Amino acid sequence: MQMKPASIYDIEEIYNIEKNTNKHPWSKENFESSINAGNGSLILKIEGNIVGYAFFSIAGSDSHLLNITVSKDHQKKGFGNKILEKFIYQSKVLGATVIFLEVRVSNELAISFYEKYGFKRDAIRYNYYNGNPKEDALLMSKQGL
Numbered sequence: 001m002q003m004k005p006a007s008i009y010d011i012e013e014i015y016n017i018e019k020n021t022n023k024h025p026w027s028k029e030n031f032e033s034s035i036n037a038g039n040g041s042l043i044l045k046i047e048g049n050i051v052g053y054a055f056f057s058i059a060g061s062d063s064h065l066l067n068i069t070v071s072k073d074h075q076k077k078g079f080g081n082k083i084l085e086k087f088i089y090q091s092k093v094l095g096a097t098v099i100f101l102e103v104r105v106s107n108e109l110a111i112s113f114y115e116k117y118g119f120k121r122d123a124i125r126y127n128y129y130n131g132n133p134k135e136d137a138l139l140m141s142k143q144g145l
């Protein structure tokens, strides 16, 4: 098992996971611009293949989780835990004192996953996600890394 930052050459493989795993996937361009913007990222590889990843941005004392995904056929094996733990650790090492994220209110699995790591429910942002119908976002944060 190996965890390292994503490079532009990983996007094809990441996008294949993304489109098969997320109902509302990021586009290839979303990943590309996240990397080009200098955002943080982690890819988790098993036997040379990417099985999960996270994208995040850290600015001063604030860390923001933008995307965390584990490929469908590798879920429920603890890889999500490993990626989130490494992301929290990196946020702390890079000077963040708080982590923010948004999650769809319907994504109960992810909400309980974050709560396990001490994320609190802060607020609802109505119609945050485009689509038909639009969906509300739950804003969560974790203080005191």
Ligand SMILES: CC(C)(COP(=O)(O)OP(=O)(O)OC[C@H]1O[C@@H](n2cnc3c(N)ncnc32)[C@H](O)[C@@H]1OP(=O)(O)O)[C@@H](O)C(=O)NCCC(=O)NCCS
Residues within 6 Å of the ligand: 021, 022, 067, 068, 069, 070, 071, 074, 075, 076, 077, 078, 079, 080, 081, 082, 102, 103, 104, 107, 109, 110, 112, 113, 116
């Ligand atoms: C959320 C996600 C990253 C978790 O990855 P994973 O590798 O399956 O997670 P793990 O196996 O490490 O489990 C982590 C925790 O998730 C929760 N979880 C995972 N599978 C679950 C299930 N079937 N039912 C309830 N909770 C579950 C539990 O809290 C679990 O903690 P535990 O290990 O103490 O039981 C993964 O489900 C995913 O990629 N989902 C699609 C993308 C997504 O929704 N991302 C978050 C959007 S903001």
